[in-house]
Amino acid sequence: xxxxxxxEPDRIVPVVPIVPPxxxxxxxxxxxxxxxxxxxxHARPGTFRFIARAALLMGAFYLLLYYPYRDxxxxxxxxxxxxxxxxxxxxxVLSLFDSSVNVQGVxxxxxxxxxxxxxxxxxxxxxxxxxxxxxxxxxxxxxxxxFVAGGSVIWAFNVLRIVLLYVAGVKWPQLFDVLHxxxxxxxxxxxxxxxxxxxxVRSRISAPPLAAxxxxxx
Amino acid sequence: MRLRGSELRRAAARVAVFLLVVGVAGWPRPNVxxxxxxxxxxxxxxxxRAVSFRDGAGHARVEAAAPTTAxxxxxxxxxxxxxxxxxxxxxxxxxxxxxxxxxxxxxxLLLISAIAVAPLRARGKAICLAVGVPIVLAASLAAxxxxxGWIFAGGLGPPDAMTxxxxxxxxxxxxxxxxxxxxGPLVLAGVLIAWRLRSERRxxxxxxxxxxxxxxxxxxxxxTPGEPSAPASTPPSP
Numbered sequence: 463x464x465x466x467x468x469x470e471p472d473r474i475v476p477v478v479p480i481v482p483p484x485x486x487x488x489x490x491x492x493x494x495x496x497x498x499x500x501x502x503x504h505a506r507p508g509t510f511r512f513i514a515r516a517a518l519l520m521g522a523f524y525l526l527l528y529y530p531y532r533d534x535x536x537x538x539x540x541x542x543x544x545x546x547x548x549x550x551x552x553x554x555v556l557s558l559f560d561s562s563v564n565v566q567g568v569x570x571x572x573x574x575x576x577x578x579x580x581x582x583x584x585x586x587x588x589x590x591x592x593x594x595x596x597x598x599x600x601x602x603x604x605x606x607x608x609f610v611a612g613g614s615v616i617w618a619f620n621v622l623r624i625v626l627l628y629v630a631g632v633k634w635p636q637l638f639d640v641l642h643x644x645x646x647x648x649x650x651x652x653x654x655x656x657x658x659x660x661x662x663v664r665s666r667i668s669a670p671p672l673a674a675x676x677x678x679x680x
Numbered sequence: 681m682r683l684r685g686s687e688l689r690r691a692a693a694r695v696a697v698f699l700l701v702v703g704v705a706g707w708p709r710p711n712v713x714x715x716x717x718x719x720x721x722x723x724x725x726x727x728x729r730a731v732s733f734r735d736g737a738g739h740a741r742v743e744a745a746a747p748t749t750a751x752x753x754x755x756x757x758x759x760x761x762x763x764x765x766x767x768x769x770x771x772x773x774x775x776x777x778x779x780x781x782x783x784x785x786x787x788x789l790l791l792i793s794a795i796a797v798a799p800l801r802a803r804g805k806a807i808c809l810a811v812g813v814p815i816v817l818a819a820s821l822a823a824x825x826x827x828x829g830w831i832f833a834g835g836l837g838p839p840d841a842m843t844x845x846x847x848x849x850x851x852x853x854x855x856x857x858x859x860x861x862x863x864g865p866l867v868l869a870g871v872l873i874a875w876r877l878r879s880e881r882r883x884x885x886x887x888x889x890x891x892x893x894x895x896x897x898x899x900x901x902x903x904t905p906g907e908p909s910a911p912a913s914t915p916p917s918p
């Protein structure tokens with residue numbers, strides 16, 4: 463028998479899966495493309511990566527919160543319950559000063575009736591804060607602590623905003639719309655940005671020196 | 681990077697100046713509101729006439745109007761300008777009040793104030809303003825166009841009257857959240873300031889000498905994940 467004859471009985475032929483050359487080439491191209499994308503991503507400055515991550519998270523949160531859900535769907539019911547909770551807490555605070563206040567669902571009734579809708583819920587400020595904190599390169603425990611603490615501050619400020627709007631509606635009605643449209647919405651965003659800035663600085667101050675740990679890479 | 685006490689104090693002073701400028705210039709004054717609205721409608725707003733909606737049948741224009749301090753019936757904002765809608769074959773010209781102070785003036789003020797107090801050289805600030813101001817104005821015009829397009833697509837009617845679901849989603853995500861008008865310019869200012877700070881530090885010989893010898897000053901220094909790209913021994917910001 464000649465050397466290399468495939469009919470030789472004791473020759474071991476490795477079993478190679480048959481992959482069509484076109485599919486193999488396509489797979490290789492995808493793998494190389496992914497590797498290039500990962501290399502490109504890690505070569506970007508840290509600031510760029512942070513902004514890109516935060517923007518993606520912000521988009522995802524907004525889609526989740528502001529999507530026009532069908533009436534009676536689970537997300538819509540959850541959002542409605544959240545608005546009801548906000549109305550109940552704000553109404554509870556207001557009833558400490560004004561006994562005429564009572565809450566029915568998402569309505570605060572009293573001398574200045576208020577209807578709590580999605581735009582009143584500070585969801586944009588909360589989404590901004592959550593996106594920036596979660597995108598920030600810190601340990602997960604630090605991020606979660608910051609998220610809970612800052613989220614509570616923003617939530618409390620929003621309750622204060624609703625209380626102040628009620629008081630303005632009762633005492634200074636001419637100021638109500640300016641406060642509602644401009645001032646309070648701007649303050650809420652500034653509180654959100656401020657919470658993030660304070661948290662980021664604190665997480666930097668309390669972080670151990672660079673050599674002691676390798677920060678998480680997302 | 682660890683922040684020193686002096687850096688924190690300087691940053692706090694900048695934030696205080698920023699808040700002061702926004703508080704003073706953003707205080708609601710009817711004459712400032714009227715003047716800005718007139719200037720905006722005559723310049724940026726004038727381009728709205730060139731845009732058509734509903735396959736060319738719908739048009740809109742924005743005109744300055746006397747500022748109101750309380751909402752008019754059927755509107756959900758106080759207004760300092762009015763958008764007039766017209767549809768070919770329809771004699772009616774409905775008018776819609778818009779709040780340009782909220783939609784354009786305050787966003788511009790936030791951007792300009794943030795850049796003004798940033799630790800940048802005058803040239804860097806000028807570049808940031810030259811890039812940022814047109815973006816904010818274009819975004820405010822895009823918001824107006826989006827609103828008009830949304831109304832023409834059935835946005836003010838019952839939910840099933842809406843003919844363009846994508847536009848509806850965009851309006852709900854971008855125009856409805858009240859904070860977006862302020863988040864956008866603040867984020868834009870942050871991005872522009874970070875960009876100019878980085879490029880100023882790269883061109884500064886004091887900074888370039890601190891870069892590792894393997895990294896040429898013209899290329900971005902390799903940053904450690906989780907850390908800003910500045911060297912560990914950060915000198916005080918200019």
